[in-house]
């Protein structure tokens with residue numbers, strides 16, 4: 732059927748359906764020709780939007796998370812962080828750029844991906860869990876566990892510690908709440924149990940490190956979720 736283009740100047744959508752089907756937009760900025768046989772396009776590149784290519788990219792988004800750069804062989808080594816093409820799961824080269832990602836992909840930084848810039852899908856999440864450690868920071872060693880396929884299982888490991896075992900992705904650090912809030916919007920999953928757990932940690936932290944809490948969030952009564960909500964609205 733031939734690819735479709737949209738003229739960014741006049742908005743016309745053009746498609747050349749067969750070899751000699753020449754189509755020009757009403758403002759004359761661009762044209763398309765050749766159908767499926769040779770697809771020729773003319774005009775200024777910046778005026779032309781490839782509609783089907785964008786749709787095809789959308790369909791290519793099969794990974795739950797992408798990174799700018801990839802994991803190296805050595806511990807915490809990251810490579811190729813300036814490549815405009817993203818890596819799937821920090822490992823596999825793709826032809827996807829950050830502009831190709833849909834809105835449900837949330838940008839994050841986390842030690843979990845060795846502080847590369849990542850993008851995680853917040854739609855299609857089926858279960859979430861949260862664990863925290865009683866230490867002098869709020870989220871650094873606390874984890875949000877995400878499953879895209881099944882309910883999370885909480886099981887005892889060899890050392891006798893209870894932990895989530897079948898998650899697809901785990902996030903630590905300051906991106907936990909923004910990702911959680913996006914999951915609430917984009918997925919059909921109840922975030923309240925995790926929210927309560929976070930409040931539990933916040934209470935413990937406030938009781939033990941009140942000064943630090945005030946320094947970070949301005950006031951001991953600051954609600955942590957409202958704080959992050961406002962932060963996002965500013966951006």
Ligand SMILES: [Zn+2]
Pocket residue numbers: 738739740741742743756757758759760761
């Ligand atoms: Zn036009």
